[in-house]
Amino acid sequence: MPELPEVETVRRGLLPVMEGQLIVRAEVNRPNLRWPLPLGMADRLTGQRVLGLRRRSKYILADLASGESLLIHLGMSGRMLISGQMMGDFHHDHPALQKHDHVVLHMAQGARITFNDARRFGAMDLLDTGTADAHPLLASLGPEPLGNDFNETYLIGRLKDRNTPIKSALLDQRIVAGLGNIYVCEALYRARISPLRKAGALNKATVASLVPLIREVLLEAIEAGGSSLRDFRQTDGELGYFQKTFQVYGKEGEPCETPGCSGTILRTVQSGRSSFWCPSCQR
DNA sequence: ATGGGGGCCTGCCGGC
DNA sequence: TGCCGGCAGGCCCCCA
Structure with a gap:
């Protein structure tokens, strides 16, 4: 599902109805998503003001006045949809x-903000804001691909000997932290790897070339409001x-778009996931 | 430690 | 119309 650009799109959509706003009631309609929901979740959300809305990798963190943060992961099919938003002077x-x-x-x-997730690979948890980085789901995440810690030197070091x-x-x-199947395929295509x-x-030099191309594809996708294949919707349902x-994702059998390339896009399964690529210009 | 495969869920689409 | 297999944007866990 949602990779970094989709999660960032959701975060931006939620900002106007969440940041600085008060949660007056929380409905929790089942005890678990991928994992059990935190104990007393509805009570711990009720009456809380949302001080800020952050993204870390594919996770959204809503920092609450209580000192806790609501951690949200959309898994493969999760959506956050807003209804009843003030539009002009009516709801x-x-x-x-x-x-x-x-x-x-x-x-x-x-x-009203509704978390809908058919496959329930998503997750929510409540954690102490101050020690959020130590949460099991966040602790071993690498650098943000759009941040300064992700750079040519870093990536060369991490890929060496792998x-x-x-x-x-x-x-x-x-x-x-934040790339998924689509944007990896697209970035490798752009880097011709x-x-x-x-x-x-x-x-x-090849590894170094990946860094700006990864950033480029992510930024373009954020600009476009993410990618919608099956499940993904922006918070307004768009x-x-x-x-x-x-350029390659989902394009098996189609001609490669690279000017002068006569290749055909292949789908190759790698550790259970489809890779789409042009065997002619990606070497 | 590292790499690969299974499993978690539901829905949808294409083929018969 | 119905059934079945295959596939799906993620990620934890276990095994060799």
Whole structure:
């Protein structure tokens, strides 16, 4: 599901109805998502003001006045949808509860934020804001790909001696946190690197070239509101548009878009995930 | 330590 | 129309 650009799109969509706003009621409709929901979750959210809304990798963190933070992960199929938002001087109505609406936050201004997740690979937890980085789900994450700690020197160091394919290495959240299957495929295409190449066998210049291209593809995707294939929606239910810009993802059998390249996009399964790539211009 | 595979869930799509 | 296999944007866990 949602990779970094989709999660960032969701965060930005939630900002106007969450940041600085009060949660007047929380509905928790089942005891677990991927894991059990935290004990007393509804009570710990009720009456809390949201001081800030952050993103770390593919996680959203809502910092509460209580000193706790609500951790949200969308898994593969998770959505955060806003209804009843003030538009001009009237409220839109709230739709009836849908299948898989697992958690609903009722905000003081009238907005309602619904977490819907059909496959329930998503997660929520409450943790102390001050020690959020030590949370088991966050503790071993690598640097943010859009941050300064992710740079050419760092990536060269991390990939050196790695025997795993570059595709798998970039999906490893301990190396860089936030990439998923789509954006790894697209970044490798832009860098003209075969997903099958061993990470440690790439020369330094090749690895270095990946850094700005990863940033570029992520920034373009954020700009487009993410990618919508099946499940992903922005918080207003709108689709993202970056899927229109895919150059390889989901394009098995289609001609390569690189000018002058006569290759055909292949789908190769690597450790259970599809890699889409052009065997002619990605080496 | 490292790399690969299984499993968690539900829904959708294509083929028969 | 119905059933079945395959596939899906993530990630933890276990095994060799």
